[in-house]
Amino acid sequence: MTKPDNVEDMVISMADDVINWARQYSFWPMFFGLSCCFIEQMVTYTSRYDISRFGAEVLRGTPRQADLLITSGTIFKKIAPVVLRLYEQMPEPKWVMSMGSCSNCGGMYDVYSVVQGIDQILPVDIYIPGCPPRPEAVLQGLTLLQKKVKGERPTRAVFHMAGGTQGTQKPIRVDGKTKSREPRGPGYYGTPPRGTAVTPPGFRENRSEGMWTPPVHRIELSEGEKSLSRSLTERFGEHIKEIRHPSDMPTFQVEESSLTDVLRFLKSEATQRFQRLDDLTAIDESARQDRSNYPDYTLVYHLLSYESASRIRLKVPLKGETPTARTVTDIWPSANWYEREVFDLFGIRFEGHPNLRRLLMPPAWEGFPLRKDFKGRATEMSPYTHADARNLQPLNATEYFTPKGDEEYLLNIGPHHVSTHGLMRFILLCRGEEIRGLDMDIGYHHRGGGENRRTSVLVPVHSIYGQGGLFERRGQQHELRPLR
Numbered sequence: 001m002t003k004p005d006n007v008e009d010m011v012i013s014m015a016d017d018v019i020n021w022a023r024q025y026s027f028w029p030m031f032f033g034l035s036c037c038f039i040e041q042m043v044t045y046t047s048r049y050d051i052s053r054f055g056a057e058v059l060r061g062t063p064r065q066a067d068l069l070i071t072s073g074t075i076f077k078k079i080a081p082v083v084l085r086l087y088e089q090m091p092e093p094k095w096v097m098s099m100g101s102c103s104n105c106g107g108m109y110d111v112y113s114v115v116q117g118i119d120q121i122l123p124v125d126i127y128i129p130g131c132p133p134r135p136e137a138v139l140q141g142l143t144l145l146q147k148k149v150k151g152e153r154p155t156r157a158v159f160h161m162a163g164g165t166q167g168t169q170k171p172i173r174v175d176g177k178t179k180s181r182e183p184r185g186p187g188y189y190g191t192p193p194r195g196t197a198v199t200p201p202g203f204r205e206n207r208s209e210g211m212w213t214p215p216v217h218r219i220e221l222s223e224g225e226k227s228l229s230r231s232l233t234e235r236f237g238e239h240i241k242e243i244r245h246p247s248d249m250p251t252f253q254v255e256e257s258s259l260t261d262v263l264r265f266l267k268s269e270a271t272q273r274f275q276r277l278d279d280l281t282a283i284d285e286s287a288r289q290d291r292s293n294y295p296d297y298t299l300v301y302h303l304l305s306y307e308s309a310s311r312i313r314l315k316v317p318l319k320g321e322t323p324t325a326r327t328v329t330d331i332w333p334s335a336n337w338y339e340r341e342v343f344d345l346f347g348i349r350f351e352g353h354p355n356l357r358r359l360l361m362p363p364a365w366e367g368f369p370l371r372k373d374f375k376g377r378a379t380e381m382s383p384y385t386h387a388d389a390r391n392l393q394p395l396n397a398t399e400y401f402t403p404k405g406d407e408e409y410l411l412n413i414g415p416h417h418v419s420t421h422g423l424m425r426f427i428l429l430c431r432g433e434e435i436r437g438l439d440m441d442i443g444y445h446h447r448g449g450g451e452n453r454r455t456s457v458l459v460p461v462h463s464i465y466g467q468g469g470l471f472e473r474r475g476q477q478h479e480l481r482p483l484r
Contacts, residue, residue: 030066035073095166360443
């Protein structure tokens with residue numbers, strides 16, 4: 001350190017040492033976490049590791065009282081605006097530690113819903129590598145941050161004088177200039193991106209020629225199921241068609257125009273009453289090699305009968321780039337979220353739905369992630385930037401409820417809250433202590449749902465499927481031996 005030239009600089013230098021000594025041993029971390037890394041972070045607060053030895057045991061539930069943000073876990077694009085808002089609400093000086101591979105660079109999740117590094121929207125002081133890092137790594141990161149704070153010059157800023165340094169000074173990183181979103185990492189640019197090397201070549205139907213699978217199991221319908229099939233055919237005629245030899249449950253193809261009538265019949269009039277809507281989803285059929293026998297999309301309804309302990313499947317073909325179907329929320333109110341999910345991920349609209357808005361993705365999201373033509377990799381999309389996080393904010397609470405008069409008010413709980421763990425948001429309409437309305441906003445923890453984004457693709461298992469089943473590679477000649 002250069003010796004000060006005058007008394008003023010000497011006094012300021014001494015004050016710097018005192019302030020830095022106090023700050024580096026009295027961090028107030030914010031109670032914040034998103035995924036697995038947060039579990040390891042919280043272990044450091046237990047007696048085994050005792051982070052209080054470093055003066056950082058005072059967890060704060062509000063950013064107004066915190067000066068250290070540890071982003072532990074996957075930064076999803078829907079939660080990123082919330083993280084930015086929390087950071088901006090923290091008073092100066094403040095510091096940021098990025099914990100774990102997902103927070104550092106997106107980790108294994110080269111996925112449409114994941115930000116490829118928190119440093120694209122926030123300045124970061126310390127990076128803690130690992131998946132997840134051990135608690136010891138968190139303590140080492142804290143000691144490195146203490147060394148950084150020890151070298152700051154905060155006195156001038158404290159007394160509103162020109163010059164000096166305190167808090168995070170690093171700029172936000174920019175893709176292609178100060179960082180790379182390349183998922184393969186340094187030295188691996190000659191290898192295929194994750195998820196492509198394990199994709200066998202030469203597809204046949206919906207299976208690869210390099211994969212073997214046993215024949216699909218077929219079932220014989222019981223007498224009760226055959227009776228149900230006859231009653232459906234007699235009632236709806238050519239508008240419903242039984243699919244022969246199903247693999248698990250009676251399956252019927254229903255025209256969209258007759259769907260609601262069929263569902264009402266099954267719920268209230270059939271001999272076997274199917275009173276529960278188990279599931280509602282969709283299939284994008286556009287990747288079929290032989291498209292002649294398939295529609296553009298298929299809606300799939302699964303129903304459950306409590307009385308007979310049996311299930312039934314209805315398949316509804318839809319055509320067109322923006323297909324529509326009638327809502328069934330008037331038959332099963334529980335279909336509300338199912339239909340919102342199908343709209344969110346497939347772009348299928350439901351006429352008559354009471355509030356057809358996105359369920360998992362941000363409100364201003366473009367595209368439908370489970371369509372076959374959707375680019376599922378984050379690195380195929382434009383980088384998520386500070387401007388995106390600032391503009392793509394969650395909906396205001398007034399979009400969910402409108403208070404009447406001065407006696408009603410709105411209350412937000414989450415997504416950042418000690419009880420929600422960054423997962424969901426509750427919007428409450430209250431009158432005094434009485435809750436008069438409740439809505440939820442989920443999807444803040446969404447790692448992707450497409451079949452090309454499964455963990456088995458992102459973290460490939462090195463095995464081979466042959467005619468005899470699952471095999472392992474052995475020796476230099478890659479001898480095939482069955483796994484025992």
